[in-house]
Amino acid sequence: MSEARDLFRQLFPITRSVAGEGNRRTLRILSRVSPLRLLEIPSGTRCFDWVVPREWNLREAFIEDSRGRRILDAREHNLHCVNYSEPVDRIVPRDELLPRLHTLPSLPRAIPYVTSYYQPRWGFCVQHSRLRRFRGRRFRVRIRAEKKKGSMTLGEAVVRGRSPEEILFSTYICHPSMANNELSGPILQSLLLRHVRTLQKPHYTYRFVFCPETVGSIAYLHLRGRQLKKKVRAGYVITCVGMSGKFTYKKSRPGNSLADRTALAVLAEQGEKFEVRPWVPSGSDERQYGSPGFRLPVGSLMTRMYGQYPEYHTSLDNLGLIDFPKFQACLELYQKIIARLETNRTYLGAVQHGEPNLGKRSLYPTLGGQKKNTDQLRAIRTVCAFADGRSDLLEIAGASGIPFATLAEAAEKLRAVGLLRVVG
Amino acid sequence: MSEARDLFRQLFPITRSVAGEGNRRTLRILSRVSPLRLLEIPSGTRCFDWVVPREWNLREAFIEDSRGRRILDAREHNLHCVNYSEPVDRIVPRDELLPRLHTLPSLPRAIPYVTSYYQPRWGFCVQHSRLRRFRGRRFRVRIRAEKKKGSMTLGEAVVRGRSPEEILFSTYICHPSMANNELSGPILQSLLLRHVRTLQKPHYTYRFVFCPETVGSIAYLHLRGRQLKKKVRAGYVITCVGMSGKFTYKKSRPGNSLADRTALAVLAEQGEKFEVRPWVPSGSDERQYGSPGFRLPVGSLMTRMYGQYPEYHTSLDNLGLIDFPKFQACLELYQKIIARLETNRTYLGAVQHGEPNLGKRSLYPTLGGQKKNTDQLRAIRTVCAFADGRSDLLEIAGASGIPFATLAEAAEKLRAVGLLRVVG
Amino acid sequence: MSEARDLFRQLFPITRSVAGEGNRRTLRILSRVSPLRLLEIPSGTRCFDWVVPREWNLREAFIEDSRGRRILDAREHNLHCVNYSEPVDRIVPRDELLPRLHTLPSLPRAIPYVTSYYQPRWGFCVQHSRLRRFRGRRFRVRIRAEKKKGSMTLGEAVVRGRSPEEILFSTYICHPSMANNELSGPILQSLLLRHVRTLQKPHYTYRFVFCPETVGSIAYLHLRGRQLKKKVRAGYVITCVGMSGKFTYKKSRPGNSLADRTALAVLAEQGEKFEVRPWVPSGSDERQYGSPGFRLPVGSLMTRMYGQYPEYHTSLDNLGLIDFPKFQACLELYQKIIARLETNRTYLGAVQHGEPNLGKRSLYPTLGGQKKNTDQLRAIRTVCAFADGRSDLLEIAGASGIPFATLAEAAEKLRAVGLLRVVG
Numbered sequence A, B, C: 001m002s003e004a005r006d007l008f009r010q011l012f013p014i015t016r017s018v019a020g021e022g023n024r025r026t027l028r029i030l031s032r033v034s035p036l037r038l039l040e041i042p043s044g045t046r047c048f049d050w051v052v053p054r055e056w057n058l059r060e061a062f063i064e065d066s067r068g069r070r071i072l073d074a075r076e077h078n079l080h081c082v083n084y085s086e087p088v089d090r091i092v093p094r095d096e097l098l099p100r101l102h103t104l105p106s107l108p109r110a111i112p113y114v115t116s117y118y119q120p121r122w123g124f125c126v127q128h129s130r131l132r133r134f135r136g137r138r139f140r141v142r143i144r145a146e147k148k149k150g151s152m153t154l155g156e157a158v159v160r161g162r163s164p165e166e167i168l169f170s171t172y173i174c175h176p177s178m179a180n181n182e183l184s185g186p187i188l189q190s191l192l193l194r195h196v197r198t199l200q201k202p203h204y205t206y207r208f209v210f211c212p213e214t215v216g217s218i219a220y221l222h223l224r225g226r227q228l229k230k231k232v233r234a235g236y237v238i239t240c241v242g243m244s245g246k247f248t249y250k251k252s253r254p255g256n257s258l259a260d261r262t263a264l265a266v267l268a269e270q271g272e273k274f275e276v277r278p279w280v281p282s283g284s285d286e287r288q289y290g291s292p293g294f295r296l297p298v299g300s301l302m303t304r305m306y307g308q309y310p311e312y313h314t315s316l317d318n319l320g321l322i323d324f325p326k327f328q329a330c331l332e333l334y335q336k337i338i339a340r341l342e343t344n345r346t347y348l349g350a351v352q353h354g355e356p357n358l359g360k361r362s363l364y365p366t367l368g369g370q371k372k373n374t375d376q377l378r379a380i381r382t383v384c385a386f387a388d389g390r391s392d393l394l395e396i397a398g399a400s401g402i403p404f405a406t407l408a409e410a411a412e413k414l415r416a417v418g419l420l421r422v423v424g
Helices: A002-011 A021-033 A094-100 A128-133 A179-197 A215-231 A258-269 A324-343 A375-386 A393-400 A404-416 B002-011 B021-033 B094-100 B128-133 B179-197 B215-231 B258-269 B324-343 B375-386 B393-400 B404-416 C002-011 C021-033 C094-100 C128-133 C179-197 C215-231 C258-269 C324-343 C375-386 C393-400 C404-416
Strands: A037-042 A055-065 A070-073 A088-093 A138-148 A151-159 A166-172 A205-211 A232-237 A247-250 A274-277 A298-302 A346-349 A388-392 A420-423 B037-042 B055-064 B070-073 B088-093 B138-148 B151-159 B166-172 B205-211 B232-237 B247-250 B274-277 B298-302 B346-349 B388-392 B420-423 C037-042 C055-064 C070-073 C088-093 C138-148 C151-159 C166-172 C205-211 C232-237 C247-250 C274-277 C298-302 C346-349 C388-392 C420-423
Touching: A002 A021, A002 A179, A002 A324, A021 A037, A021 A055, A021 A151, A021 A179, A037 A215, A070 A128, A088 A094, A094 A138, A151 A179, A151 A215, A166 A179, A166 A215, A166 A324, A179 A205, A179 A324, A205 A215, A215 A232, A232 A258, A232 A324, A247 A258, A258 A298, A258 A324, A258 A393, A298 A324, A324 A404, A346 A375, A346 A404, A375 A393, A375 A404, A388 A393, A393 A404, A404 A420, B002 B021, B002 B179, B002 B324, B021 B055, B021 B151, B021 B179, B037 B215, B070 B128, B088 B094, B094 B138, B151 B179, B151 B215, B166 B179, B166 B215, B166 B324, B179 B205, B179 B324, B205 B215, B215 B232, B232 B258, B232 B324, B247 B258, B258 B298, B258 B324, B258 B393, B298 B324, B324 B404, B346 B375, B346 B404, B375 B393, B375 B404, B388 B393, B393 B404, B404 B420, C002 C021, C002 C179, C002 C324, C021 C055, C021 C151, C021 C179, C037 C215, C070 C128, C088 C094, C094 C138, C151 C179, C151 C215, C166 C179, C166 C215, C166 C324, C179 C205, C179 C324, C205 C215, C215 C232, C232 C258, C232 C324, C247 C258, C258 C298, C258 C324, C258 C393, C298 C324, C324 C404, C346 C375, C346 C404, C375 C393, C375 C404, C388 C393, C393 C404, C404 C420
Parallel strands: A166 A205, A166 A232, A232 A298, A247 A274, B166 B205, B166 B232, B232 B298, B247 B274, C166 C205, C166 C232, C232 C298, C247 C274
Antiparallel strands: A037 A151, A055 A070, A055 A138, A088 A138, A151 A205, A247 A298, A346 A388, A346 A420, B037 B151, B055 B070, B055 B138, B088 B138, B151 B205, B247 B298, B346 B388, B346 B420, C037 C151, C055 C070, C055 C138, C088 C138, C151 C205, C247 C298, C346 C388, C346 C420
């Protein structure tokens, strides 16, 4: 966990935005955990209904009072400057400044997170409790920020499996200096990517996407969506995986997809209560993956969900909010989901007419007549009976009430003696 | 409501039957509310398993005792004569008369409503409490009634919309001198027809049928059923809409039809408890519209349903039973159903891949990062996400829990900026 | 019932096994109740994953102590010899004998039922309480048993109906000297077969199979499975039908099959509580009938189910366990299932458009307007409305809540006047 802690510390101060140097630095740091391929999508590229924005690189942002005292400085906290602000360098009267100062009266010590990607404007964010510093008639406001044609940067990694069918993980990298939402997402996803690279000949192909939220995933879908639509069997948006609290699973749009069945089965086994929510078109990039033209089976397993804690989208969503053991537990759940996906096969039994003679293959006691309906024998018979080339092990587990692991073990024994083969 | 009251008063005394002058007079009076086309179907016409009966016009019906005192006279109440009685003019002994006298011992002050459309016979109906007047040995019975070849009269009105798809309303006009069942039905339907004629360019075509029950709707189906099967998207039998009591909705045979979904959504919003019943082959003309060869989506929204009040089918179902505010409320519910049908469209979003950029169309705040999941924004996103050309707004409302009106408003905004278009 | 009692007494002592003389004698005795055709399937025949075993005919099996005293003799109870044992005639030391002695410590007075069909071995079964007799160092063990190429014997009877569609009954005949499991099964099935032969022109063709469990039904499916797959509409494995206790119905694999709907409807009407279990691939020959390649709609109606009573598969499952009135009740339930299947038709109404005019066919009172929604009239209208050539009477009963018998009576009346005809 000290590695995760270090990553949080390194990545936290970076001024990320929808496009720009901050994103590239973030992806390069994450690449040290496990290498990422960087995709640069030029500013101005049309992606469905969207256009890739120009880069934004903030150099400096401050406000001085009439006596030249800096009463606000983005060096203290990069949320102080409205993200994607236009440059400005002016003396402004108080009346003009005040509407440009964003505060959260309900959380007076929090700097709110405000962006203006699609409307050129400038502005600052400040703790409501610090508004009283803004006395006097005139202020110097200065935002030195570059908005230039360049490119939006996405990170991508694909780990090839034996099958072209894909499992997708996606996280976003556009929020500056917030910990649960968003840093927990890309950090966990990097560690998960490294884990997947250690798998011996995985069945599925695993795809990991790190992109700015919304326009980033839309651009990625513009680039790869046609392929994803054919290949993705399950996917998850990794976000808000750092705070304590009960797990929340937001289902994929298709519902009852392999993504949902797998996540819910793994959640059911971890013992603690958890919450399940339907797919709705608010939230994160599952909105894009689930849009009517794609309908990808992409859900999201979170710890404390966006919008469900007061510090969300403020400077109070800081490293102190991260519960590292919970973060680790969530990483392990994602690893279990992968293990379950890898084990969950659809089988066709060699004997479809009548049951196979298990005794002659040493899979059944040769002494008949006595009680021997052990869990293992029940699992063996159940797998034989339902190995019809259509139901996967997760479905058989659900229908029979037999634990998945017991069925998987039975299936492996049956496969070993030639009574089952994997299909699909 | 004074108009409704006047109509009840004018129509109540008319001697309606399955065919005859009474029906024509009734339809002519209703035509003054809003014009109807009268269809005359000749006696003897075969309609599926039925034959259109001859006209029946009652001139006089009375019983006199041996001293010449009139102890029963249909001028007092037209239910006194069995509807569709054969003519008779005889002196009959008491033993022969008594089996021809129908009473309701359980409601001794009520004259029962008795018909004999398909078996020639004569008879009288009388309050059980008045049986004691029938002393003496002999009685003169006289029914002067014409049974003649002529035609069965139906009323029809079609209000054309932009679409050839139809909404059907049907009511019956064969019961004499009963108020909740039946007069409330044709009166409400006439007022509803007049309302529909005030709609500006309605989407649907609206069809209104006024017919004798059973053989009348069967004759109408014989005439227009093929067309109705192609065009009717929703329909309602309007009957028993005048008494107080909670609303009852009887579903259409197909169940979960547009008729059912619309009526149930409107009922759910009106606040009071209501009852829902399945389609069963007893009741009114929804039996015919739902018959296996048609299976039209025709339900029925009632206030107090037939068979659910003791005065049903007796002389006690009189004007005193009518709760005019309830009648008005029911009319308004039918108007709301029409409004809902008119508003409930199926949309296809212009952007199917990823979500549309709402900010650039001023449909979303351009300041990002702050809580703004207002009902309206949620509705806008929900309509975009589900505008796949297959789900109508009612279905989206049901699935999302967002009020229909909010979704309709959102859809209108999206349509205005070119992000949605109506399909189907 | 004295006949059933006699059959139990005659059949109980016979040494049945998977193949051999015992099975043939059993089938010949049952043939006296109602004739069976005997099918002989040669040893060594391949049947899907199985091979028909050789015959086993036990002549003698005993153990003597060193003083020549017989301390165990299969003439006392044929369960004493492990079923299908290899022959042996040796003096063995105690250490070698003990592992060959099977006991049930939890039921010390019971001889366990042990078989070894697919692994050549010899052994004995003994009451745990009698183990103390096995003192001394050496014992003479002798099993004189013939294992020879011959054939496995199955009994079959087919009662032709007007339709080629079949109802299948199957029971097993391989367990020696146990009463509830198994003798109650073949005895009840023989009586049921005799009953079916008394039916006047039955609609369905009825097939009765008497076979050794597992390999026997698999061999039968090998012989007739293709045909059964086409023709069987419902079937039942008859087993464990002799003990008191509440009825248990194990559903067929397809679930909601005609077999299930019929059995559950009949069970619902018999008044007592009963248990319903899903199809699982343990139990009896419904495992084979339900195997993925066949998926026949074969359930099983039992009284006390296998595995649900402590005496199961021991010498304590003896005639004293049989509750003859319950056995009789179960036979009657199977007869009712047959009666229900015979009566349950799918009808097409002559009048599909609008309802038929029932009055002119004397199926409806010709006096209208009065309450007459009797059960019979409701049933008549319901059958007319749902006689669409797709729903059978059982489905109509389930949907309408009207008792099956009332609907069947209504259907018969409607058929008699030409308003319905049977389809399918």
